[in-house]
Amino acid sequence: MNWLELHIDTNHQGLETVQALLSALDIDGVVIEDETDFQDFLEHNHEYWDYVDEDLSRRMEGLSRITFYLEAGEAGFAKMGEVRMALEQLKQARQDCGTLLMTLENIRDADWENNWKQYYKPMEIGRRLIVIPQWETAEPGDRVPLYLDPGLTFGTGAHATTRLCLTALEELVKGGERVLDLGCGSGILSLAALRLGASSALAVDIDDKCRTAAESNAALNRITPERLQVRIGNVLTDETLRNQLGSGYSLVLANIVADIIIALAPDVRGLLSPEGRFLCSGIIDSRAEETAAALSAAGLEVLERREDNGWFAFICRERH
Numbered sequence: 001m002n003w004l005e006l007h008i009d010t011n012h013q014g015l016e017t018v019q020a021l022l023s024a025l026d027i028d029g030v031v032i033e034d035e036t037d038f039q040d041f042l043e044h045n046h047e048y049w050d051y052v053d054e055d056l057s058r059r060m061e062g063l064s065r066i067t068f069y070l071e072a073g074e075a076g077f078a079k080m081g082e083v084r085m086a087l088e089q090l091k092q093a094r095q096d097c098g099t100l101l102m103t104l105e106n107i108r109d110a111d112w113e114n115n116w117k118q119y120y121k122p123m124e125i126g127r128r129l130i131v132i133p134q135w136e137t138a139e140p141g142d143r144v145p146l147y148l149d150p151g152l153t154f155g156t157g158a159h160a161t162t163r164l165c166l167t168a169l170e171e172l173v174k175g176g177e178r179v180l181d182l183g184c185g186s187g188i189l190s191l192a193a194l195r196l197g198a199s200s201a202l203a204v205d206i207d208d209k210c211r212t213a214a215e216s217n218a219a220l221n222r223i224t225p226e227r228l229q230v231r232i233g234n235v236l237t238d239e240t241l242r243n244q245l246g247s248g249y250s251l252v253l254a255n256i257v258a259d260i261i262i263a264l265a266p267d268v269r270g271l272l273s274p275e276g277r278f279l280c281s282g283i284i285d286s287r288a289e290e291t292a293a294a295l296s297a298a299g300l301e302v303l304e305r306r307e308d309n310g311w312f313a314f315i316c317r318e319r320h
Contacts, residue, residue, distance in 0.1 A: 133147075
């Protein structure tokens with residue numbers, strides 16, 4: 001049996017987050033190299049050596065890395081695609097986890113960068129949607145088709161956090177809603193809401209690549225620029241952008257991570273219409289209670305919790 005050896009470069013602070021991400025994808029057998037542990041070992045074990053190899057010290061400097069192994073076959077490539085997409089989401093949401101560069105031994109990086117696409121197939125999600133990759137053909141039947149090319153952004157529908165949002169949108173979108181999508185990635189949630197009957201969506205992300213991806217995907221689904229607008233910036237730090245968002249949204253979406261959702265919580269009520277709903281996801285199970293408490297402290301009532309493979313989504317409204 002052949003194996004693929006994969007490495008994810010992070011930093012000491014990001015190790016726990018990346019481990020949780022991999023664990024949620026059923027990858028638990030990992031090897032961790034951490035500069036902090038290495039330096040601590042050097043500091044407290046001087047009696048065991050006369051010198052330290054300079055090449056080893058240089059290699060470990062600033063490095064925290066997680067290594068894991070996948071079978072070199074169809075299942076391994078499919079799982080590698082899931083990890084790639086989950087890392088892209090983490091890159092969008094967190095700036096404190098290092099490079100999050102994933103590299104691969106035993107196969108050229110250029111191969112896996114494209115080969116994962118062959119395992120991303122049309123997906124029926126919930127009762128109404130079918131997500132169809134742009135390079136695939138599928139007969140949607142009586143489902144609402146959503147055509148997608150995620151490019152280098154996060155958002156394909158394959159990850160549990162996105163599935164949670166999509167199935168919730170099937171119930172929340174009744175027709176005519178005004179939607180705000182924070183951390184839009186490929187635009188998948190905005191586009192799904194529009195395809196399900198929302199009237200307009202404003203999609204926001206910190207990465208300019210998301211503008212290209214979301215606008216391209218809108219064109220694939222014949223959604224006009226009047227219905228989907230994309231803006232780039234950080235709503236937590238850019239006051240001008242925050243003021244431009246306005247208020248009165250029927251749906252505010254945030255498929256990000258717990259830390260960002262907690263930081264956003266105090267602003268959500270000001271974005272919602274009186275009967276609006278806040279749908280947030282990307283919350284790992286170990287952060288669910290903390291996130292729920294932060295939402296409650298911000299004056300939001302959690303109406304429903306949904307869980308998929310260790311990830312949570314909350315549907316909230318302003319507490320009356």
